[in-house]
Amino acid sequence: MSVIISAEQINKHFDDLHVLKDVSLDVHEGEVICIIGPSGSGKSTFLRCINQLEVTTDGIIRVMGEIVGYREDGDKLHRLSDRKIAAQRSRVGMVFQRFNLFPHKTVLENILEGPVFVQKRNKEQVKKEALEILKKVGLSNKANSYPNSLSGGQQQRVAIARTLAMKPDAILFDEPTSALDPELVGEVLAVMKELANSGMTMIVVTHEIGFCREVADKVVFMESGEIVAVESPENMLTNPTHARLKEFVSAVL
Amino acid sequence: MIKPKIQYTRVEPSNYGQKITAVLLIMVLIYICMSFWKGQIEWQYVSENLFTPTVLSGVWSMIIMTFLAMALGIILGVMAAVARMSDNRVLQSVSIFYVWLFRGTPALLQLLLWFNLALIFPHLSLFGLVEVRTVDVMTPFVAALLGLGVQQGAYTSEVVRAGILSIDKGQLEAAQSIGMTKFEAMVRIILPQAMRVIIPPIGNETIGMVKLTSLASVIQYSELLRSVEDVYYVNSRVIELLLVAAAWYMVVVTILSIGQYYVEKYFSRGWGADTAPQKQSKLTNAVAEGE
Numbered sequence: 001m002s003v004i005i006s007a008e009q010i011n012k013h014f015d016d017l018h019v020l021k022d023v024s025l026d027v028h029e030g031e032v033i034c035i036i037g038p039s040g041s042g043k044s045t046f047l048r049c050i051n052q053l054e055v056t057t058d059g060i061i062r063v064m065g066e067i068v069g070y071r072e073d074g075d076k077l078h079r080l081s082d083r084k085i086a087a088q089r090s091r092v093g094m095v096f097q098r099f100n101l102f103p104h105k106t107v108l109e110n111i112l113e114g115p116v117f118v119q120k121r122n123k124e125q126v127k128k129e130a131l132e133i134l135k136k137v138g139l140s141n142k143a144n145s146y147p148n149s150l151s152g153g154q155q156q157r158v159a160i161a162r163t164l165a166m167k168p169d170a171i172l173f174d175e176p177t178s179a180l181d182p183e184l185v186g187e188v189l190a191v192m193k194e195l196a197n198s199g200m201t202m203i204v205v206t207h208e209i210g211f212c213r214e215v216a217d218k219v220v221f222m223e224s225g226e227i228v229a230v231e232s233p234e235n236m237l238t239n240p241t242h243a244r245l246k247e248f249v250s251a252v253l
Numbered sequence: 254m255i256k257p258k259i260q261y262t263r264v265e266p267s268n269y270g271q272k273i274t275a276v277l278l279i280m281v282l283i284y285i286c287m288s289f290w291k292g293q294i295e296w297q298y299v300s301e302n303l304f305t306p307t308v309l310s311g312v313w314s315m316i317i318m319t320f321l322a323m324a325l326g327i328i329l330g331v332m333a334a335v336a337r338m339s340d341n342r343v344l345q346s347v348s349i350f351y352v353w354l355f356r357g358t359p360a361l362l363q364l365l366l367w368f369n370l371a372l373i374f375p376h377l378s379l380f381g382l383v384e385v386r387t388v389d390v391m392t393p394f395v396a397a398l399l400g401l402g403v404q405q406g407a408y409t410s411e412v413v414r415a416g417i418l419s420i421d422k423g424q425l426e427a428a429q430s431i432g433m434t435k436f437e438a439m440v441r442i443i444l445p446q447a448m449r450v451i452i453p454p455i456g457n458e459t460i461g462m463v464k465l466t467s468l469a470s471v472i473q474y475s476e477l478l479r480s481v482e483d484v485y486y487v488n489s490r491v492i493e494l495l496l497v498a499a500a501w502y503m504v505v506v507t508i509l510s511i512g513q514y515y516v517e518k519y520f521s522r523g524w525g526a527d528t529a530p531q532k533q534s535k536l537t538n539a540v541a542e543g544e
């Protein structure tokens with residue numbers, strides 16, 4: 001199976017704060033990686049580096065074999081133009097904790113924005129696909145609603161639909177259910193499970209241990225900017241090799 | 254055992270204070286109207302001059318100048334705001350300098366400077382290709398447009414910047430994550446939302462501009478105030494003609510205020526169900542029916 005995303009010893013500093021320390025990770029096609037860890041351990045920053053919302057201070061990240069943000073030239077890395085970085089970004093989807101739907105556009109317009117405006121695909125064709133995707137996330141009847149008239153769970157499903165319409169190589173989820181009322185978490189996780197089963201490559205930062213156990217191929221435990229342990233979901237619960245992971249999991253459960 | 258329901262009569266407080274002040278205010282208003290009616294005003298001159306060609310052309314010039322100067326102001330303002338928020342240091346500095354320069358001096362002074370530009374630069378040339386005499390180019394109309402529009406842009410840029418800052422950072426990130434550049438995100442996602450915040454103060458400034466155009470009378474631009482001046486220099490009916498001008502300013506400002514309401518309503522779509530325009534495409538209808 002081919003490697004979709006690979007991080008090679010990346011480091012990230014915010015001024016004096018060393019947030020990511022030599023983080024390396026390979027994500028293969030169709031794999032679902034769950035990242036867990038205490039608050040402030042750098043989980044969000046890691047995802048944001050993959051999608052270039054933050055720039056790493058050291059190390060390289062590849063998506064589909066291509067270094068993100070730079071052009072390789074011998075032993076030099078040349079920073080890419082805004083336009084090229086934007087094009088790279090569009091190949092990796094991102095779902096945010098706070099949904100970040102465009103409130104001035106209807107659900108359908110939110111979904112069409114990327115494929116039609118950015119990818120310049122045929123509008124009628126994309127519209128058909130968009131309505132298919134909306135059906136998949138169970139929101140066919142909301143195509144013409146504005147995001148603010150939807151519940152949190154519905155908004156997050158629209159956000160997932162918006163990402164899917166881009167036909168990304170992988171999708172990054174940053175605590176997609178943390179801003180939701182408990183009774184709405186299930187509907188979003190169900191959509192994500194279905195996605196995982198359909199073979200989408202996913203990195204999911206989450207506190208939903210149940211979801212990890214059911215869906216993840218690997219669970220990555222991060223603490224103070226480091227990947228401390230990579231476990232299979234069964235081992236994570238039954239006999240984690242790492243004492244801190246055991247502590248963390250039992251605290252969350 | 255169900256208790257019998259008691260029928261209470263609800264009594265509101267009587268608000269004597271409000272009633273008394275209202276009566277007093279109406280009396281004061283009647284008194285003021287009466288005194289104007291009895292004052293040294295020949296009302297027939299007011300009504301006679303309301304629709305004369307001179308006055309109407311002044312009204313037209315005022316409307317045109319308001320529209321064009323605001324258009325120029327908004328274009329410059331948006332450009333300056335976007336430049337200020339960009340990552341480009343040079344653009345940032347240019348924007349800061351522009352705002353500093355044109356907010357720093359009175360509009361009247363700037364009008365005079367533009368109008369008298371010929372004293373500094375007798376000739377203007379386009380990269381040495383075409384050369385023209387400045388006095389031929391800097392007509393009262395052009396000087397008024399530049400004087401009012403360029404200084405308006407400096408104010409508008411701050412309004413636009415406040416609007417942009419009011420939009421959550423997540424909107425930019427979401428737009429970037431679907432492959433937009435920062436500039437595209439600004440134009441398609443951030444600015445349309447910022448409009449909701451920007452429109453009320455812009456409406457306010459447009460109304461200000463209606464009255465600011467009267468300053469252009471000093472550089473011989475024949476807007477409303479100058480038109481009525483031309484009339485009263487001849488017939489000496491100063492107050493009557495000033496009242497004509499006042500009436501027209503009020504009419505235009507009232508119409509603009511009503512227009513502002515509808516523009517605000519348009520840009521607040523997506524916030525609150527009752528303001529959302531009803532859009533139904535055939536395709537989605539078909540899908541909804543198919544289920």
Ligand SMILES: Nc1ncnc2c1ncn2[C@@H]1O[C@H](COP(=O)(O)OP(=O)(O)OP(=O)(O)O)[C@@H](O)[C@H]1O
Pocket residue numbers: 014017019037038039040041042043044045046
């Ligand atoms: N833009 C920034 N500027 C400075 N420091 C930052 C910035 N973003 C994050 N940090 C810091 O980096 C560290 C890691 O943050 P990050 O958001 O990646 O943690 P996290 O694991 O996602 O935590 P949480 O579970 O709370 O979301 C924190 O100490 C945070 O304060």
Ligand SMILES: [Mg+2]
Pocket residue numbers: 043044045174175
């Ligand atoms: Mg986080």
